[in-house]
Amino acid sequence: MSDAGHAPEPLMRMRLRVEQDVFVVRQMGREVARAVGMEQQDQTRLATALSEVGRVMLTFGHGADVTFEAVPSGVPTLRVKVVNSHPGDAAEVRMQLGQVGRLVDTLEVSDDEAGTVVGMARRLPASVPRLTPERMDDIRAGLAQHVPGTPLDELSVQNQQLIAALDEVRAQRDDLSRLNAELEETNRGVMALYNQLSQELEETNRGVVALYAELDEKSEQLRTVSEAKSRFLANVSHELRAPVTAVIGLARLLGDPASEPLGDEQRRQVDLISSSANDLLTLVNDLLDLAKAEAGRIEPEWSEVDLRAVFGQLRGTLRPLATRPEVDFMVEEPSPLSLSLYTDEVLLARVLRNLLTNAIKFTAEGEVRLAVRTVDDDIEFTVSDTGTGIPAELHERIFEEFYQVPRSRAITGKGTGLGLPYARRLVGILGGGLRVDSEPGRGSTFTVRLPLTRP
Ligand code: ADP
Numbered sequence: 270m271s272d273a274g275h276a277p278e279p280l281m282r283m284r285l286r287v288e289q290d291v292f293v294v295r296q297m298g299r300e301v302a303r304a305v306g307m308e309q310q311d312q313t314r315l316a317t318a319l320s321e322v323g324r325v326m327l328t329f330g331h332g333a334d335v336t337f338e339a340v341p342s343g344v345p346t347l348r349v350k351v352v353n354s355h356p357g358d359a360a361e362v363r364m365q366l367g368q369v370g371r372l373v374d375t376l377e378v379s380d381d382e383a384g385t386v387v388g389m390a391r392r393l394p395a396s397v398p399r400l401t402p403e404r405m406d407d408i409r410a411g412l413a414q415h416v417p418g419t420p421l422d423e424l425s426v427q428n429q430q431l432i433a434a435l436d437e438v439r440a441q442r443d444d445l446s447r448l449n450a451e452l453e454e455t456n457r458g459v460m461a462l463y464n465q466l467s468q469e470l471e472e473t474n475r476g477v478v479a480l481y482a483e484l485d486e487k488s489e490q491l492r493t494v495s496e497a498k499s500r501f502l503a504n505v506s507h508e509l510r511a512p513v514t515a516v517i518g519l520a521r522l523l524g525d526p527a528s529e530p531l532g533d534e535q536r537r538q539v540d541l542i543s544s545s546a547n548d549l550l551t552l553v554n555d556l557l558d559l560a561k562a563e564a565g566r567i568e569p570e571w572s573e574v575d576l577r578a579v580f581g582q583l584r585g586t587l588r589p590l591a592t593r594p595e596v597d598f599m600v601e602e603p604s605p606l607s608l609s610l611y612t613d614e615v616l617l618a619r620v621l622r623n624l625l626t627n628a629i630k631f632t633a634e635g636e637v638r639l640a641v642r643t644v645d646d647d648i649e650f651t652v653s654d655t656g657t658g659i660p661a662e663l664h665e666r667i668f669e670e671f672y673q674v675p676r677s678r679a680i681t682g683k684g685t686g687l688g689l690p691y692a693r694r695l696v697g698i699l700g701g702g703l704r705v706d707s708e709p710g711r712g713s714t715f716t717v718r719l720p721l722t723r724p
Pocket residue numbers: 627628629631654656657658659667672673674675677683684685686687688689690713
């Protein structure tokens with residue numbers, strides 16, 4: 270593509286004939302670069318590149334024409350073209366120029382029919398005033414008046430430039446070594462920090478490992494102790510059952526009409542023995558149940574359980590307990606969605622009976638109600654009453670063994686404080702959970718949540 274279309278009139282032309290001209294062309298190159306607004310360093314680069322090109326072109330012995338052009342459009346650029354009148358030198362010139370291209374933005378060597386052409390371009394800095402036609406005229410006029418100095422002048426300018434360049438190199442080297450020192454310092458700091466951090470991490474890790482070891486040891490101890498407790502409870506209650514049953518039998522025998530008649534006081538004492546022995550038997554049985562459940566000795570018998578049957582049975586067996594007319598005892602009919610579930614029928618009935626017995630025990634008036642409904646993939650049984658209620662802070666404590674709410678007196682019957690922990694264990698074995706909502710004076714609702722299908 271030719272530049273002629275939009276390239277304005279060249280800024281300057283000159284001819285290279287003898288070696289001395291190389292100095293002149295160098296000077297003029299710097300002068301043009303300065304005139305169009307290049308910085309000092311760029312002026313030197315361009316001048317050096319140009320003198321190298323001039324020197325190489327002259328070695329072919331044909332002389333050369335040098336043209337300086339400023340391109341104002343786009344990114345303003347200064348172009349220099351050096352043409353000799355001997356086509357076919359391009360490859361050789363290119364080789365001899367070697368690294369000169371690094372001094373400018375582009376350097377191209379080509380052959381055209383008139384001769385070998387070297388074209389160089391260097392962008393002008395953004396801060397340069399616009400190259401209007403008027404400004405170009407001024408630059409042209411300024412350059413026309415410039416009188417080239419002697420080679421000696423050029424040598425002294427070159428020396429000064431060399432000194433300046435050396436100074437700059439030295440300053441850069443100083444900067445570099447200062448930066449290196451800083452970098453080294455920073456690296457040392459980072460390494461120290463890194464070492465400190467990894468040391469701290471290692472210490473923390475050691476601490477955590479030790480803590481875990483201790484925790485493992487403690488839970489192992491806890492498990493052993495808990496197993497020992499369950500074994501002890503199971504053994505003791507089992508051993509107690511036989512003598513207590515014997516005491517009950519003997520008391521019944523003593524009170525039997527067929528036996529020797531008893532005096533009033535004797536009868537009273539025999540009744541006392543009998544009722545105490547019965548209480549003891551309940552406690553022993555409860556303990557045995559709980560110990561068995563805790564020791565994992567209860568294996569559920571899974572089957573599809575018909576809830577209408579379970580509810581019917583509960584209704585029948587518990588109604589005799591709920592005889593007070595002030596309390597409505599209600600066992601709702603299971604809805605069509607909650608007619609059956611996959612569980613252990615005996616354990617489920619035991620849990621619900623336990624909760625219903627408690628509700629009846631602690632309700633003076635109002636109602637006791639058993640209901641069932643499905644919730645997502647689960648089934649929920651609720652045993653609600655309008656009884657004494659339980660303070661919120663004791664909602665978890667009532668599930669501890671032997672815990673009974675202080676001053677909560679059962680309306681009927683006594684208790685051992687083992688019913689709820691046992692019920693929660695059984696529900697756990699069935700793969701579900703047991704929770705309570707209750708408020709003193711308003712009543713309680715115990716909720717058993719179980720999976721509908723096999724856990
Ligand atoms: P207990 O044999 O004493 O009933 P539980 O473990 O079944 O033992 O219950 C523990 C305690 O929780 C009871 O002593 C009672 O204070 C309280 N409690 C349980 N159910 C109810 C209820 N429905 N209403 C009020 N308090 C209850």
